[in-house]
Amino acid sequence: MLPQFPWLSLVVWLPIIGGLAVIANGDKHPEPTKRLALAISVATFVASLPLWILFDSGTAAMQFVERAAWIPAIKVQYYLGVDGISMPLILLTTFITIFVVIAGWEVITYRPSYYMGAFLIMEGLMVGVFSALDAILFYFFWEAMLIPMFIIIGVWGGPNRVYATIKFFLYTFFGSVFMLVALIYMFFQAESFSILDFHALELGLRAQILIFLAFLVAFAVKVPMFPVHTWLPDAHVEAPTGGSVILAAIMLKIGGYGFLRFSLPIAPDGSAQLDWLIIALSLIAVVYIGFVALVQQDMKKLIAYSSIAHMGFVTLGFFVVFAILRETGSAEGAAFGISGGMVQMISHGFISGALFLCVGVLYDRMHTRQIADYGGVIHTMPWFGAFVVFFAMANAGLPGTSGFVGEFMVILASFRADFWFALLAATTLILAAAFTLWMVKRVVFGPVGNEQVAALTDLDRREALNLAVLAAATLAIGIWPKPLVDVMEPSIQHLVQQVQVSKLPAEAAAIDHDATVMDLAAAHAN
């Protein structure tokens, strides 16, 4: 076979090198620098399109694979590849970054080159996370990604940014240490850092549970899941608009992606043992966080909590698989939940990104995010108001928008697992509508709140374009999700097959399994 064009490397390194070039350009001539940043982000998006166009959705195998030795001494490879799970997330990343660059165009006046450069570098690193098939390479991208985010919040953030950055950094760093240990442990077992080799690795139940827990800490912080979620509202509140958009639209998805790439296929038996934990935390996220979101006074905090609740749907969809297999004895409907979780991730990228952009639009004009400072915005900004209502409805899961698709699929799947799961998950129909539309009522509708609101000007071209494109994407997936789901389907089916096959060593399986089941049962009873 002819060596393929290294599309993935291009998409990883183009924004990183481009970002460095933007920084090198400096701030003496901000306009050309900003234009360069925009050109690079658009070029990266264009360069990522072949991943979709040339993608073969008939196979679950890794595609666009690039493999080369990197640190031969410890068998670390430069190993990239995508399947139907990672490819859509890469496109989401390259797509959303364009809006971040445009959104910062006039607002960021302090060192715009560093701001844009940091985002471009982060884009490359995030694509790296989604495409790395070598565990060390993955870990490298995973940790490196924190640095630009740390800088973005720390330099361009709000008044309380130091607390928020440290909280953000410690939380995520704390999570990833355990992951590194698990990765090294598996290296000793598999004598390779290839993630696909990890998938094939036979592991005892005890090891699987420990590996699962180690990954859980890392991914749960990123998602974030209850109760390790409190860094997110603080980070969002302090982050500049672009930082919030990237955080909500893409960084959270890395946690969800981690579950699919690592936890489920590497430790299927461990996952099956502990799925109740994830399901419980996910449902708490939907209900508890839904109530917490209701009483937020700060728009960004409200959307941050809404993100946590929506990400609860993602993890719920991923982990009802085991309950479905147990309850119905068949895999039918199991993949539906994972597909639903994936669609929810993509959709949440559009909707939360757009909602944070909307808050940014208001913040740029009035320098406050307090709901109480607004009222009747639609009377001075009718186009803006229309977009807010649209994205609010999408956030509330209205059919015809992408927000509905994932929620619908996850509710259907969790019903198969257990009626009560579905019942609790479906409360989002009421809760998400309540917290989102109540905010809309207080901010957008009603009599004009005060003099500042009366003096507001409607969206400019740049802002309107941003929101219109995101609205189009939200509608497109809501009206016709088939193309997206078709791309993911083979990889998700493959994943469901993987989790159905026990990875316990044959002879030890029976004893080990029983022992742990009893341990867990005893622990449960206590």
Place this chain on the structure above:
Amino acid sequence: MQSVYLLIVLAPLLGAIVAGFFGGHIGRNWSHRVTIAGVGISAVLSLWVLYQFIWQDAPTFNGAVYTWLVSDGMQLEIGFLVDRLTALMMATVSFVSLMVHIYTIGYMADDEHNWPEGARTGRNSYQRFFSYISLFTFSMLMLVMSNNFLQLFFGWEAVGLMSYLLIGFWSVRESAIFANLKAFLVNRVGDFGFILGIAAVAMYFGTLDYAEVFAKAPELADAQLALFGGVSLMTFICVLLFIGAMGKSAQVPLHVWLPDSMEGPTPISALIHAATMVTAGIFMVARMSPLYELSATALSFVLLVGAITAFFMGLIGLVQNDIKRVVAYSTLSQLGYMTAALGASAYAAGIFHLMTHAFFKALLFLAAGSVIIAMHHDQDIRNMGGLRKYMPITWITALIGSLALIAFPGFSGFFSKDAIIEAVGDAQVFGSGIAWLLLTLGALVTALYSFRMYYLVFHGQPRMDAHTRSHLHETPWVVTLPLLALAVPSVAIGWLTVEPLLVSNWLGEAIYVLPEHDSLHHLAAHWHGQLAFITHGMMAPPFWLAMAGLVLATLVWLVLHKRNPAIDDQIQQKGGWVTRVLQDKYGFDDFNQKVFAGGGIRVGRFLWNGGDRTIIDGAVVNGSAHLVGQLAGVLRHLQTGYLYHYAIAMIIGLVALLTLFVTL
């Protein structure tokens, strides 16, 4: 045929898009022209489709338009099922909607005065309103023409969205944006049950396609679920789906949003109350008759909820003084009649009443709107009186609507409502006795509140101020034309359609009724034509009660009111606690406001302050941060500044963790 159906659905959508996005450019006239053209195309084609079913015996159409999603063996499609039931709904929805569109030209003509100075929302509000009502029509057509649960849910939520936008149309008014949020959330409570019902269908039937689900239903008739100590699958699914219908069709206790929906401009009240939105739940249950027939428990539940709504909501209408609210409570009551018919397995009677009601209720609302225009947006019936002299067309058409509403013999409402009460009387399911009693007594209540309003508005001495009185005149033709066009079916449609719908089973395959549930059987077996039906009806208690109500209303609000204009207030004061309970609307609103709205916020505050801030952030996160801080004070001595020291420390740490990992 598919392209015809597509055109019926897409024409209003296209009109809505043009008027919504380009309304500012094309101006008011072109905006209403393009939306009226869109809905007009739908109406004409729908009538043509209905004609095909009536005279050409057209076959049922069931086909997919496109595949929405395929995953894991589940194929979800967007498609149309057009049978006689659908055709009847399409014609009703699009015709009533067309009338409302035309009427809106007159009603919204001066809408810019409803907006504060400088509000940019007031600039194109006329165009925006047309865009919304067209989109509303599109949503409702998608709902009734669907051939699967997914699209049903799409239409279901889309009408919810449109009602949200339309009830809150005058978004400067606090009461309007309170009402629209309330409407959306109460509907969402119903949808919560509805989506679980759909999930149950998806799981146990393995498909969301109507035809496949109905074909498989008999197999699952006896299936039991382990939930709640054992429940029949059909009861479970039907009750969950009906919870959705209770939201959309405003049945107790999810009725609370409908009276508040009066905050929107009157044309949408007519649309919501007559053709779109509230009829969705009734239609859905009729569509699902192959499932409901398999659960007598669910049918009883439906029957009782309907009967309770019909009677008790009607009573509230007696104490309302806002002209639109009187009509609103009459809608709740009439929806209760339709629901009760469904519970009695008289689906055809329910749909029949849905159709007659769509015409006369749209008529009543538009007449009320006409009165409101003349009264310069004063809606209090105590300030009206004697309007018949000033607005003869509105007067006569309102009288026709009221007579149809109280089931005066010969008018359309008579046939449908009488059939419902008879069917409930013949029904065998649990609760049919009490339901029959409530519905029969409801006839008295209906006559009382309808004619109280009618007399207070159109008869007696004019009570408005001199300025308003000097400007009183009949409304323009765009307002009166729809009134006349709706008055015709309000009189005649019952006489014309009662036989095919209730006797000769014109709906045919679209409705499925088990022989032992067939409560319309008696009516059909003893059918001797419309006249015989009328004379037979005139022997029965509902007729006598309605006439008693009419006479009593005439006596009090026409004869006595002439001598003593304060009589209405005096009666209400005499009512004592009864009046108060009715004026409090049985306390539903207060209860919801305190317990659900207030309680939800309190729970949220408790969880946020207690959980997130105190326990997680306060104790765990910041607590460990302090701990780290103290430890760091000790460990600072280890800080050397040499990179390799740190590297070694990290490696030692990693190895230690790894050892722990391996040995565990």
